[in-house]
Amino acid sequence: MRKFVIDTDTASDDAVALVMALQHPEIDVRAITVVAGNVPLGQAVQNALYTVELCAADTPVFVGCDKPLLRGLETAEDVHGNDGMGDIGLPLHGRQPASGHAVDSLRSVIRANAGDITLVTLGPLTNVALALSLEPDLADCVERCYVMGGIGSGHGNVTPTAEFNIWVDPEAARIVYESGMPITMVGWDISWKYATFDAKQAEDIRGIGTPLAQFVVDIQSTLTEYAIEESHLPGFDLPDPITMAVAIDPSIAEYHDYRVDVTTGDGLERGITVVDVLGATGNPPQIRVAVSADREAFVAMLKQLVA
Ligand code: RIB
Ligand code: CA
Numbered sequence: 001m002r003k004f005v006i007d008t009d010t011a012s013d014d015a016v017a018l019v020m021a022l023q024h025p026e027i028d029v030r031a032i033t034v035v036a037g038n039v040p041l042g043q044a045v046q047n048a049l050y051t052v053e054l055c056a057a058d059t060p061v062f063v064g065c066d067k068p069l070l071r072g073l074e075t076a077e078d079v080h081g082n083d084g085m086g087d088i089g090l091p092l093h094g095r096q097p098a099s100g101h102a103v104d105s106l107r108s109v110i111r112a113n114a115g116d117i118t119l120v121t122l123g124p125l126t127n128v129a130l131a132l133s134l135e136p137d138l139a140d141c142v143e144r145c146y147v148m149g150g151i152g153s154g155h156g157n158v159t160p161t162a163e164f165n166i167w168v169d170p171e172a173a174r175i176v177y178e179s180g181m182p183i184t185m186v187g188w189d190i191s192w193k194y195a196t197f198d199a200k201q202a203e204d205i206r207g208i209g210t211p212l213a214q215f216v217v218d219i220q221s222t223l224t225e226y227a228i229e230e231s232h233l234p235g236f237d238l239p240d241p242i243t244m245a246v247a248i249d250p251s252i253a254e255y256h257d258y259r260v261d262v263t264t265g266d267g268l269e270r271g272i273t274v275v276d277v278l279g280a281t282g283n284p285p286q287i288r289v290a291v292s293a294d295r296e297a298f299v300a301m302l303k304q305l306v307a
Contacts (some may be wrong), residue, residue, distance in 0.1 A: 001028045003116055004247070005109050006213060007064070007102070008240070009037025009123025010047035011076070011084035011164075012219040015286045017122055017148075017244035018048065018305070019212055020176055023305045024248060030117065031109045035101035037168055038076045039084035039277040044123075047084050050096035054215060064102030064127040065288045068169035081222035088218055106131040107138060114141035119181075120247045121147045122240040124165050129172035134256070139181035142282040146242035149173065150260070151271030152289045157231060163188040165263060166244060167271030174262040177273075177287060184288045185260065186246050187273065191239035194293040198234040205303060212306040215288070220307035221288045238302075252301075253293040255304040257285035 004027050008014045008245035021296060022026050032052065036044045046062045050116065067073040074222040098105070105129060105290045110117055119142045121128055128145075132138055149165040151172075156162040164171045175184065197205070197217075202224075206217040220236040259276035263269050 001026055001299050002118060003113050004029050004034070004120060005031045005106065007033045007106070007119070007121045007123060007127050008044070008048060009039070010044040010051065011038030011080035011221050012086050013238050013240040014038070014122045015047060015051045015085060015219060016216045018051045019055055019249065020241060020244045020305045022052065022057045022059065023212070026249065029053065029057070029112065031105050032061045033061055033064050033106055033127050034061060035064045035102070035127045036066045036073050036125045036170060037082050040073070042246060042264060043084055043092065043246050044072065045097050046092045046095060048090045050178065052088060053095065054212070060098035062100060062102040062105040063097050063232055065130065068124060068126055068269060069129060069171045070167065074168055079223060079226045084222035086219040086223070088221055100128050103130045103134065110138050110141050115143060117180050118143055119145040119249055121145065121149065122242060122243065124168040125149070125172040126169045129175035132175060132181070136179070139179040142181050144184060146183045146184045146243055146247035148186050148240050150185050150187045152189045152275060152291055153186065154189045157188050158230060159262035159270065161268050162271035166273055169265045170262055170271040173271065174264060177262050178258055184246065184255065184290065185273070186243040186290045188239055189236045190286070190290050190293050191242055192231065192236055192297040193238065194300060195242040196233045196235055196237040197198060202235060205306065208303060208307050210307060218243050233303050241302060242298050246293065249301065250258055252297040253290040254292050255288045258284045258287060258289050259285050260287040
């Protein structure tokens with residue numbers, strides 16, 4: 001069994017990534033920590049609790065930060081729905097999270113499994129930045145951190161230059177990217193290139209017919225509209241799930257180590273992951289950037305885990 005701890009701003013794509021980890025026979029999800037992002041914190045916590053219950057798992061869910069380190073919270077209900085899960089009427093309320101703050105849980109779970117734990121981040125990096133700030137040597141205790149965030153190459157999804165998770169809390173992202181923790185970055189370019197699902201491809205998943213297969217597609221209703229109209233994609237894309245697939249089986253992607261800086265300005269200078277492809281900064285590479293992925297391997301893993 002491999003031990004995972006997952007930090008998430010649980011909305012419709014995060015939920016699929018959680019299902020993948022919770023359903024995988026060789027993954028032991030030690031904790032799920034929740035951060036505000038796609039939706040306000042309380043809703044993200046309920047969405048995570050609902051998903052854990054759907055998988056009949058007993059993984060504890062901890063409540064984390066309700067806003068970025070310095071900036072006001074920017075959410076994305078237009079992308080994932082008001083409830084973050086496609087507004088399809090799921091009962092996403094009334095469940096109880098574990099006691100204790102998510103930042104303290106990140107610290108204790110990582111410390112307790114030092115050297116034998118994988119951290120997967122699916123949302124803004126506020127919780128992780130605080131944990132690393134309180135306990136800098138946590139960076140040496142994580143076997144590897146897989147970040148869904150930033151852009152390896154190409155355009156952004158929240159501004160032309162930035163991806164949502166980094167853009168929401170760029171100060172937190174800079175802290176994490178400078179922490180020395182071994183990081184694999186799966187940018188939004190990997191999602192729109194290798195993890196989009198048009199109507200037929202979506203039905204190919206849903207048609208498996210299990211409750212989980214129907215769930216992982218049905219909650220993408222708002223994302224489907226947004227992806228087609230705003231992101232100019234053939235259907236919904238799944239950035240968090242392809243990041244989870246990479247964390248589960250790193251062989252499904254190819255990588256290059258680069259120096260990556262995070263900008264903390266405003267407007268078009270907010271939340272850019274500046275990938276130093278040519279080594280022009282002279283600073284040593286510190287991030288393993290996914291540069292391509294195997295769509296077939298990703299889809300096969302997803303199908304297997306919802307079947
Ligand atoms: O930019 C995509 C990321 O932002 C995904 O993690 C999605 O869930 C949102 O958090
Ligand atoms: Ca997310």
